[in-house]
Amino acid sequence: MKTLVYLLICFSLTGFAQEKYLTKTGTLEFEASVPSFEEVAAKNTSVTAILNADNGEFASLALVKGFRFKNALMEEHFNENYAESSEFPKATFKGTFKDFEGKSLSGKQQFTIDGELTFHGVTNTLKDIPVTIEKKGDQLVLTGSFVVLISDYNIKIPSIVENKISKDVKVSFNFTLDKK
Numbered sequence: 001m002k003t004l005v006y007l008l009i010c011f012s013l014t015g016f017a018q019e020k021y022l023t024k025t026g027t028l029e030f031e032a033s034v035p036s037f038e039e040v041a042a043k044n045t046s047v048t049a050i051l052n053a054d055n056g057e058f059a060s061l062a063l064v065k066g067f068r069f070k071n072a073l074m075e076e077h078f079n080e081n082y083a084e085s086s087e088f089p090k091a092t093f094k095g096t097f098k099d100f101e102g103k104s105l106s107g108k109q110q111f112t113i114d115g116e117l118t119f120h121g122v123t124n125t126l127k128d129i130p131v132t133i134e135k136k137g138d139q140l141v142l143t144g145s146f147v148v149l150i151s152d153y154n155i156k157i158p159s160i161v162e163n164k165i166s167k168d169v170k171v172s173f174n175f176t177l178d179k180k
Contacts, residue, residue, distance in 0.1 A: 021050070021053060021178060022049070023049050026048065026049045027044070028060075028062050030171045031172075032165050032170075034163065034166050037163075037164040038074075039070065040165050041070070042075070044066040047060055047066075049175045049177060053140070056096050056098075056111075058094070058113060058115070059095075062090070062092075063089060064088065064090065064119075091117070093117050094116055095126070097131070106135050107134065110130065110132055111131050113131055117148065122153045131144040138178065139177060140177045141175070141177075142173070143172075145170060147169065147170050147171070149169070150165070150166075
């Protein structure tokens with residue numbers, strides 16, 4: 001009898017399955033360029049992201065060594081000296097969209113998200129990040145950008161190059177999530 005009750009509970013819970021969207025090929029870009037100096041920008045096209053469309057919970061993960069620069073030496077310096085990607089291999093964001101629950105996703109809509117960004121072993125709270133969500137068939141396309149400070153993530157910039165790198169880093173994202 002206990003087994004029958006257990007099975008009934010398990011089968012009834014599957015009726016409450018959450019609507020999730022996922023990608024493993026999201027794009028994350030950052031730029032910390034200063035005018036008149038070499039571009040400091042990188043792109044990662046292997047970012048994992050998941051959205052629970054029932055409650056607006058969102059998470060993403062990027063491997064730091066996945067960021068590609070135009071200049072191989074700059075990429076090496078980024079990984080070895082600034083991001084220290086061997087010690088801190090992942091960057092993550094976990095958050096929840098505001099006023100999302102109960103919304104029907106259709107067309108293009110604007111939302112904001114609050115969450116925690118972890119990079120270089122430091123976690124900071126970010127608030128009111130604007131995000132555009134566009135529904136295209138069984139996919140959701142999430143786009144947006146925000147700015148972080150290098151100093152908020154304990155990244156040390158040597159004085160010899162500190163005037164060539166912006167203290168403000170613009171981060172842009174583009175995720176095409178498939179319904180799962």
